[in-house]
Amino acid sequence: MTEKKLKIAVVGLGTNGSMHFKQLQHMDSVEIIAVADPLIESRKETLNLSGIPLLTKDYHDILVNDEVAAIFFFTPSSQHLQNIADAAKAHKNIFCEKPLSKDGSIAECKATLEKVKEAGIKLQIGFNRRFDPQFKQIHERVKNGEIGTPQIVKVVARDPFVIPYDFIKNSGGLIQDFTAHDFDMLRYQAGSDIDEVFIESSILIDPKLAEFDDVDTLTASVKFKNGALGLIDESRKAVYGYDQRVEVFGPKGMLKAENVSKSTVEYYNEQNVALKKPLDYYLNRFEEAYLEEKSLFIKSVLEDLPVICTGEDALKAMCCSNAALESQKIGRPVKIQY
Ligand SMILES: NC(=O)c1ccc[n+]([C@@H]2O[C@H](COP(=O)([O-])OP(=O)(O)OC[C@H]3O[C@@H](n4cnc5c(N)ncnc54)[C@H](O)[C@@H]3O)[C@@H](O)[C@H]2O)c1
Structure with missing residues:
Protein backbone atom coordinates (compact mmCIF):
# COMPACT_ATOMS: atom_id res chain seq x y z
CA MET A 1 0.00 0.00 0.00
CA ARG A 129 15.03 22.20 20.66
CA ARG A 130 11.79 20.73 22.07
CA PHE A 131 12.32 17.89 19.59
CA ASP A 132 15.91 17.14 20.55
CA PRO A 133 15.99 13.57 21.92
CA GLN A 134 17.90 14.56 25.10
CA PHE A 135 15.78 17.60 25.95
CA LYS A 136 12.58 15.75 25.08
CA GLN A 137 13.58 12.90 27.38
CA ILE A 138 14.06 15.35 30.25
CA HIS A 139 10.62 16.84 29.53
CA GLU A 140 8.95 13.44 29.51
CA ARG A 141 10.68 12.26 32.69
CA VAL A 142 9.80 15.50 34.49
CA LYS A 143 6.19 14.97 33.39
CA ASN A 144 6.36 11.40 34.74
CA GLY A 145 7.20 12.87 38.14
CA GLU A 146 10.71 11.42 38.39
CA ILE A 147 12.14 14.52 40.10
CA GLY A 148 8.90 15.93 41.52
CA THR A 149 7.67 19.43 40.59
CA PRO A 150 10.64 21.38 39.14
CA GLN A 151 12.10 24.02 41.44
CA ILE A 152 15.00 25.27 39.28
CA VAL A 153 15.40 25.00 35.48
CA LYS A 154 18.72 25.99 33.87
CA VAL A 155 19.58 26.46 30.21
CA VAL A 156 23.04 27.07 28.77
CA ALA A 157 23.03 28.24 25.13
CA ARG A 158 26.33 29.38 23.65
CA ASP A 159 27.12 29.70 19.97
CA PRO A 160 30.56 28.68 18.68
CA PHE A 161 31.20 32.00 16.90
CA VAL A 162 29.60 35.35 16.24
CA ILE A 163 27.21 34.81 13.33
CA PRO A 164 27.41 37.17 10.29
CA TYR A 165 26.59 40.83 10.97
CA ASP A 166 24.13 40.91 8.06
CA PHE A 167 22.07 38.26 9.81
CA ILE A 168 22.39 39.83 13.28
CA LYS A 169 21.26 43.24 11.98
CA ASN A 170 17.97 41.79 10.74
CA SER A 171 17.44 39.20 13.46
CA GLY A 172 15.87 41.33 16.18
CA GLY A 173 19.02 40.93 18.29
CA LEU A 174 20.17 38.33 20.80
CA ILE A 175 16.98 38.45 22.87
CA GLN A 176 14.46 38.07 20.03
CA ASP A 177 16.63 35.66 18.06
CA PHE A 178 18.38 33.42 20.66
CA THR A 179 16.76 33.97 24.06
CA ALA A 180 13.32 33.26 22.56
CA HIS A 181 14.49 29.63 22.13
CA ASP A 182 15.56 29.53 25.78
CA PHE A 183 12.35 31.04 27.14
CA ASP A 184 10.51 28.34 25.20
CA MET A 185 12.81 25.66 26.66
CA LEU A 186 12.29 26.95 30.22
CA ARG A 187 8.48 26.80 29.83
CA TYR A 188 8.68 23.40 28.14
CA GLN A 189 10.71 21.92 30.99
CA ALA A 190 9.11 23.70 33.94
CA GLY A 191 5.53 22.98 32.84
CA SER A 192 4.63 26.50 33.95
CA ASP A 193 4.50 29.89 32.26
CA ILE A 194 7.06 32.55 33.10
CA ASP A 195 5.76 35.35 35.29
CA GLU A 196 8.75 37.67 35.60
CA VAL A 197 12.16 38.13 33.99
CA PHE A 198 15.36 39.98 34.89
CA ILE A 199 18.13 40.44 32.34
CA GLU A 200 21.80 41.31 32.70
CA SER A 201 23.72 41.71 29.44
CA SER A 202 27.09 42.88 28.15
CA ILE A 203 29.32 43.20 25.14
CA LEU A 204 32.39 41.15 26.05
CA ILE A 205 33.24 39.54 22.71
CA ASP A 206 32.58 41.85 19.77
CA PRO A 207 32.40 45.65 20.25
CA LYS A 208 30.91 46.07 16.75
CA LEU A 209 27.63 44.69 18.07
CA ALA A 210 27.06 48.07 19.77
CA GLU A 211 26.46 49.50 16.29
CA PHE A 212 23.39 47.25 16.02
CA ASP A 213 22.27 48.01 19.57
CA ASP A 214 22.93 44.38 20.42
CA VAL A 215 24.89 42.36 23.02
CA ASP A 216 26.87 39.11 22.98
CA THR A 217 26.65 37.88 26.57
CA LEU A 218 23.50 37.57 28.61
CA THR A 219 22.00 36.02 31.71
CA ALA A 220 18.29 35.88 32.41
CA SER A 221 16.74 34.96 35.69
CA VAL A 222 13.04 34.18 35.71
CA LYS A 223 10.27 33.32 38.13
CA PHE A 224 7.60 30.96 36.86
CA LYS A 225 3.92 31.42 37.68
CA ASN A 226 4.07 28.40 40.01
CA GLY A 227 6.94 29.95 41.99
CA ALA A 228 9.76 27.86 40.45
CA LEU A 229 12.91 29.67 39.29
CA GLY A 230 14.84 29.57 36.01
CA LEU A 231 18.20 30.68 34.66
CA ILE A 232 19.51 31.25 31.13
CA ASP A 233 23.22 31.69 30.33
CA GLU A 234 23.94 32.77 26.77
CA SER A 235 26.99 33.69 24.75
CA ARG A 236 27.63 34.39 21.10
CA LYS A 237 31.03 32.69 21.26
CA ALA A 238 32.21 29.58 23.07
CA VAL A 239 35.68 28.70 21.78
CA TYR A 240 35.14 24.96 22.36
CA GLY A 241 32.03 24.57 20.18
CA TYR A 242 28.25 24.76 20.27
CA ASP A 243 27.32 24.52 23.96
CA GLN A 244 23.70 23.52 24.61
CA ARG A 245 22.76 22.11 28.00
CA VAL A 246 19.64 21.78 30.13
CA GLU A 247 19.17 20.95 33.81
CA VAL A 248 15.97 20.52 35.81
CA PHE A 249 16.13 20.23 39.60
CA GLY A 250 13.30 19.13 41.87
CA PRO A 251 12.56 17.72 45.34
CA LYS A 252 13.20 14.14 44.22
CA GLY A 253 16.37 14.73 42.17
CA MET A 254 17.74 16.26 39.00
CA LEU A 255 17.65 15.59 35.26
CA LYS A 256 20.46 16.99 33.17
CA ALA A 257 21.44 16.86 29.47
CA GLU A 258 25.08 17.45 28.64
CA ASN A 259 26.54 18.39 25.25
CA VAL A 260 26.55 15.90 22.41
CA SER A 261 29.87 14.88 20.85
CA LYS A 262 30.69 12.92 17.72
CA SER A 263 32.53 10.37 19.85
CA THR A 264 32.20 9.21 23.47
CA VAL A 265 35.82 8.05 23.62
CA GLU A 266 37.76 9.70 26.45
CA TYR A 267 41.58 9.85 26.47
CA TYR A 268 43.45 9.67 29.80
CA ASN A 269 47.18 10.26 30.34
CA GLU A 270 49.42 11.48 33.16
CA GLN A 271 48.54 15.14 32.66
CA ASN A 272 45.09 15.22 31.16
CA VAL A 273 41.77 13.62 30.52
CA ALA A 274 40.44 14.52 27.09
CA LEU A 275 36.87 14.39 25.85
CA LYS A 276 35.77 15.00 22.26
CA LYS A 277 34.57 18.54 21.66
CA PRO A 278 30.79 19.13 21.43
CA LEU A 279 29.26 19.04 17.94
CA ASP A 280 30.27 22.32 16.39
CA TYR A 281 27.09 24.00 15.16
CA TYR A 282 23.30 24.02 15.24
CA LEU A 283 23.04 22.37 11.84
CA ASN A 284 24.60 19.12 13.10
CA ARG A 285 23.84 19.36 16.85
CA PHE A 286 20.10 19.58 16.22
CA GLU A 287 19.91 17.53 13.01
CA GLU A 288 17.62 14.93 14.61
CA ALA A 289 15.47 17.61 16.20
CA GLY A 311 1.62 29.76 17.51
CA GLU A 312 0.46 30.38 21.10
CA ASP A 313 3.72 28.88 22.42
CA ALA A 314 5.65 31.21 20.13
CA LEU A 315 3.52 34.14 21.26
CA LYS A 316 4.41 33.36 24.90
CA ALA A 317 8.13 33.26 24.03
CA MET A 318 7.66 36.62 22.30
CA CYS A 319 5.96 38.11 25.39
CA CYS A 320 8.97 36.94 27.44
CA SER A 321 11.38 38.50 24.93
CA ASN A 322 9.51 41.81 25.08
CA ALA A 323 9.67 41.84 28.89
CA ALA A 324 13.36 40.88 28.68
CA LEU A 325 14.06 43.85 26.40
CA GLU A 326 12.30 46.13 28.87
CA SER A 327 14.26 44.62 31.78
CA GLN A 328 17.51 45.11 29.84
CA LYS A 329 16.56 48.78 29.38
CA ILE A 330 15.44 49.61 32.92
CA GLY A 331 17.72 47.21 34.83
CA ARG A 332 14.92 45.70 36.93
CA PRO A 333 12.74 42.56 36.84
CA VAL A 334 9.70 42.93 34.58
CA LYS A 335 6.35 41.10 34.76
CA ILE A 336 5.43 39.38 31.51
CA GLN A 337 2.35 40.80 29.80
CA TYR A 338 0.57 37.99 27.95
N1 LIG B 1 15.28 27.08 14.74
C1 LIG B 1 16.57 27.27 14.55
O1 LIG B 1 17.40 26.60 15.14
C2 LIG B 1 17.03 28.28 13.55
C3 LIG B 1 18.37 28.30 13.14
C4 LIG B 1 18.76 29.25 12.20
C5 LIG B 1 17.84 30.15 11.71
N2 LIG B 1 16.55 30.11 12.14
C6 LIG B 1 15.54 31.04 11.59
O2 LIG B 1 15.38 30.75 10.21
C7 LIG B 1 15.10 31.94 9.49
C8 LIG B 1 16.05 32.04 8.30
O3 LIG B 1 17.36 32.07 8.78
P1 LIG B 1 18.61 31.80 7.81
O4 LIG B 1 19.80 31.71 8.68
O5 LIG B 1 18.33 30.73 6.85
O6 LIG B 1 18.65 33.19 7.02
P2 LIG B 1 19.26 33.45 5.58
O7 LIG B 1 19.36 34.92 5.44
O8 LIG B 1 20.47 32.59 5.37
O9 LIG B 1 18.14 32.91 4.57
C9 LIG B 1 16.91 33.54 4.32
C10 LIG B 1 16.45 33.08 2.95
O10 LIG B 1 15.11 33.57 2.72
C11 LIG B 1 15.08 34.11 1.40
N3 LIG B 1 13.99 35.09 1.34
C12 LIG B 1 14.02 36.38 1.72
N4 LIG B 1 12.80 36.94 1.47
C13 LIG B 1 12.03 35.97 0.93
C14 LIG B 1 10.69 35.93 0.45
N5 LIG B 1 9.89 36.99 0.51
N6 LIG B 1 10.23 34.78 -0.07
C15 LIG B 1 11.02 33.68 -0.12
N7 LIG B 1 12.28 33.65 0.34
C16 LIG B 1 12.78 34.79 0.85
C17 LIG B 1 16.46 34.69 1.18
O11 LIG B 1 16.74 34.88 -0.21
C18 LIG B 1 17.32 33.60 1.81
O12 LIG B 1 17.57 32.57 0.88
C19 LIG B 1 15.21 33.08 10.51
O13 LIG B 1 13.91 33.42 10.94
C20 LIG B 1 15.98 32.48 11.67
O14 LIG B 1 15.61 33.05 12.93
C21 LIG B 1 16.14 29.19 13.04
Missing part, protein backbone atom coordinates in the same frame (compact mmCIF):
# COMPACT_ATOMS: atom_id res chain seq x y z
CA THR A 2 1.38 3.45 -0.88
CA GLU A 3 1.48 5.84 2.09
CA LYS A 4 -0.26 9.17 1.59
CA LYS A 5 2.17 12.00 0.80
CA LEU A 6 1.64 15.60 1.83
CA LYS A 7 2.13 18.04 -1.06
CA ILE A 8 4.22 20.89 0.24
CA ALA A 9 6.04 24.09 -0.71
CA VAL A 10 9.30 25.40 0.75
CA VAL A 11 9.84 29.15 1.02
CA GLY A 12 13.30 30.55 1.80
CA LEU A 13 16.43 28.57 1.00
CA GLY A 14 19.17 30.33 2.97
CA THR A 15 21.45 28.68 5.52
CA ASN A 16 18.64 27.21 7.58
CA GLY A 17 16.16 26.67 4.72
CA SER A 18 18.73 24.72 2.67
CA MET A 19 19.28 22.30 5.55
CA HIS A 20 15.52 21.84 6.02
CA PHE A 21 14.98 21.47 2.28
CA LYS A 22 17.55 18.67 2.03
CA GLN A 23 15.91 16.84 4.94
CA LEU A 24 12.46 17.24 3.35
CA GLN A 25 13.78 15.86 0.05
CA HIS A 26 14.58 12.60 1.83
CA MET A 27 11.27 12.25 3.65
CA ASP A 28 8.81 9.69 2.29
CA SER A 29 5.79 11.48 3.76
CA VAL A 30 6.07 14.58 1.55
CA GLU A 31 6.30 15.65 -2.06
CA ILE A 32 7.87 19.05 -2.64
CA ILE A 33 5.84 20.58 -5.46
CA ALA A 34 6.90 24.22 -5.15
CA VAL A 35 9.82 26.31 -3.95
CA ALA A 36 10.18 30.08 -3.62
CA ASP A 37 13.14 32.32 -2.94
CA PRO A 38 14.02 35.69 -4.52
CA LEU A 39 17.46 34.12 -5.14
CA ILE A 40 15.99 31.03 -6.82
CA GLU A 41 18.45 31.18 -9.72
CA SER A 42 21.51 30.93 -7.48
CA ARG A 43 19.79 28.35 -5.24
CA LYS A 44 19.55 26.10 -8.33
CA GLU A 45 23.34 25.97 -8.32
CA THR A 46 23.65 24.75 -4.72
CA LEU A 47 20.53 22.59 -4.29
CA ASN A 48 18.96 19.88 -6.40
CA LEU A 49 15.68 21.53 -7.44
CA SER A 50 15.15 19.40 -10.55
CA GLY A 51 11.72 17.82 -10.95
CA ILE A 52 9.98 20.40 -8.74
CA PRO A 53 7.11 21.73 -10.88
CA LEU A 54 7.00 25.31 -9.53
CA LEU A 55 10.17 27.31 -8.90
CA THR A 56 9.51 30.97 -8.27
CA LYS A 57 10.98 34.14 -6.81
CA ASP A 58 7.65 35.15 -5.29
CA TYR A 59 5.87 32.92 -2.80
CA HIS A 60 2.52 34.50 -3.69
CA ASP A 61 2.63 32.21 -6.77
CA ILE A 62 2.46 29.29 -4.35
CA LEU A 63 -0.50 30.64 -2.39
CA VAL A 64 -2.76 30.30 -5.46
CA ASN A 65 -1.67 26.73 -6.17
CA ASP A 66 -4.56 24.49 -5.01
CA GLU A 67 -2.37 21.40 -4.82
CA VAL A 68 -0.13 22.77 -2.06
CA ALA A 69 -1.43 21.56 1.31
CA ALA A 70 1.30 22.98 3.55
CA ILE A 71 3.99 25.64 3.30
CA PHE A 72 7.30 25.61 5.16
CA PHE A 73 8.64 29.13 5.72
CA PHE A 74 12.38 29.52 6.36
CA THR A 75 12.33 33.23 5.56
CA PRO A 76 13.94 36.11 7.52
CA SER A 77 12.29 36.73 10.90
CA SER A 78 11.00 40.15 9.75
CA GLN A 79 8.65 38.37 7.32
CA HIS A 80 7.18 35.59 9.50
CA LEU A 81 3.99 37.36 10.56
CA GLN A 82 3.15 38.38 6.99
CA ASN A 83 4.00 34.89 5.74
CA ILE A 84 1.65 33.32 8.29
CA ALA A 85 -1.15 35.79 7.54
CA ASP A 86 -0.83 35.20 3.78
CA ALA A 87 -0.74 31.42 4.06
CA ALA A 88 -3.68 31.37 6.49
CA LYS A 89 -5.71 33.47 4.04
CA ALA A 90 -4.90 30.90 1.35
CA HIS A 91 -5.92 28.04 3.72
CA LYS A 92 -2.50 26.41 3.71
CA ASN A 93 -1.12 24.57 6.74
CA ILE A 94 2.00 26.33 7.99
CA PHE A 95 5.35 25.41 9.44
CA CYS A 96 7.23 28.64 10.15
CA GLU A 97 10.64 29.26 11.67
CA LYS A 98 10.95 31.09 14.98
CA PRO A 99 10.49 33.80 16.18
CA LEU A 100 6.85 34.62 15.48
CA SER A 101 7.84 38.20 14.76
CA LYS A 102 11.08 40.14 14.75
CA ASP A 103 9.72 43.31 16.32
CA GLY A 104 7.40 41.83 18.87
CA SER A 105 4.12 43.66 18.39
CA ILE A 106 1.96 41.43 20.57
CA ALA A 107 -1.30 42.89 19.21
CA GLU A 108 -0.23 42.07 15.64
CA CYS A 109 0.85 38.56 16.66
CA LYS A 110 -2.48 37.92 18.35
CA ALA A 111 -4.42 39.20 15.33
CA THR A 112 -2.41 36.93 13.04
CA LEU A 113 -2.97 33.89 15.27
CA GLU A 114 -6.69 34.70 15.22
CA LYS A 115 -6.58 34.50 11.41
CA VAL A 116 -4.93 31.09 11.68
CA LYS A 117 -7.69 29.90 14.02
CA GLU A 118 -10.43 31.25 11.74
CA ALA A 119 -8.86 29.49 8.74
CA GLY A 120 -8.92 26.19 10.65
CA ILE A 121 -5.39 25.33 9.55
CA LYS A 122 -2.41 23.97 11.51
CA LEU A 123 0.50 26.22 12.48
CA GLN A 124 3.75 24.97 13.98
CA ILE A 125 6.66 27.24 14.93
CA GLY A 126 10.25 25.99 14.68
CA PHE A 127 11.34 25.84 18.32
CA ASN A 128 13.33 22.77 17.31
CA TYR A 290 14.97 19.38 12.86
CA LEU A 291 13.91 16.12 11.27
CA GLU A 292 11.60 15.20 14.11
CA GLU A 293 9.85 18.60 14.27
CA LYS A 294 9.00 18.39 10.56
CA SER A 295 7.99 14.70 10.71
CA LEU A 296 5.58 15.39 13.55
CA PHE A 297 4.15 18.47 11.82
CA ILE A 298 3.56 16.45 8.65
CA LYS A 299 1.91 13.68 10.69
CA SER A 300 -0.27 16.30 12.42
CA VAL A 301 -1.52 17.54 9.06
CA LEU A 302 -1.97 14.12 7.47
CA GLU A 303 -3.70 12.59 10.50
CA ASP A 304 -5.34 15.75 11.85
CA LEU A 305 -3.49 15.64 15.18
CA PRO A 306 -2.58 18.63 17.37
CA VAL A 307 0.82 20.23 16.64
CA ILE A 308 3.41 20.26 19.43
CA CYS A 309 4.87 23.76 19.25
CA THR A 310 1.98 26.10 18.47
